[in-house]
Amino acid sequence: MLLDRILERNRNYVESDAKQIPTSEDFKRIGLLYCMDPRLTGVVEPAMGFAPGEVVVLRNAGNQVLPESRDVLRSIAMSVLHQGLTDFIVLGHTDCGMSKFDETETVQRLEQEGVDPEEATGDKKIAEWFGAVDDIEENVRKTIWAIRACPLISDKLNLHGMIIDTKTGALRKVDMS
Numbered sequence: 001m002l003l004d005r006i007l008e009r010n011r012n013y014v015e016s017d018a019k020q021i022p023t024s025e026d027f028k029r030i031g032l033l034y035c036m037d038p039r040l041t042g043v044v045e046p047a048m049g050f051a052p053g054e055v056v057v058l059r060n061a062g063n064q065v066l067p068e069s070r071d072v073l074r075s076i077a078m079s080v081l082h083q084g085l086t087d088f089i090v091l092g093h094t095d096c097g098m099s100k101f102d103e104t105e106t107v108q109r110l111e112q113e114g115v116d117p118e119e120a121t122g123d124k125k126i127a128e129w130f131g132a133v134d135d136i137e138e139n140v141r142k143t144i145w146a147i148r149a150c151p152l153i154s155d156k157l158n159l160h161g162m163i164i165d166t167k168t169g170a171l172r173k174v175d176m177s
């Protein structure tokens with residue numbers, strides 16, 4: 001059973017001297033939003049030179065703020081208000097699955113699961129509902145604009161865009177103009 005295996009490993013973790021539990025003093029008032037892609041797990045923060053607990057990390061499919069979703073926005077707003085966030089970085093990545101979204105394949109898989117895609121997504125196209133990405137840089141800019149447009153997030157919060165190379169961990173800036 002999955003949970004039993006996890007609990008077994010957890011006993012070792014709790015007893016381990018090597019575990020690192022961050023404290024609030026480590027926090028650098030910086031936030032990150034990046035993709036849920038597991039290849040980025042354990043890579044992004046070290047690639048940026050951040051230790052565990054130094055930054056707020058938000059993740060979702062394609063590092064996005066979709067029009068009807070306030071989850072990322074409320075999380076940033078909370079971090080600004082209660083953790084004194086000063087800077088927030090939206091980080092795209094090369095080879096993002098959301099940039100390779102295949103509408104036909106997704107419809108087929110939904111139908112195999114017994115879902116009627118048209119009924120489920122209402123007036124939205126399937127690619128729009130899932131947040132398919134055309135261009136990873138433009139997607140970072142769109143996310144930043146959505147954060148900037150949120151009236152509950154202070155204009156004093158500095159927003160930045162970057163892309164990480166999924167294979168090498170190399171970072172580059174995204175031009176905001």
Ligand SMILES: [Zn+2]
Nearest residue numbers: 035037096097
């Ligand atoms: Zn991705």
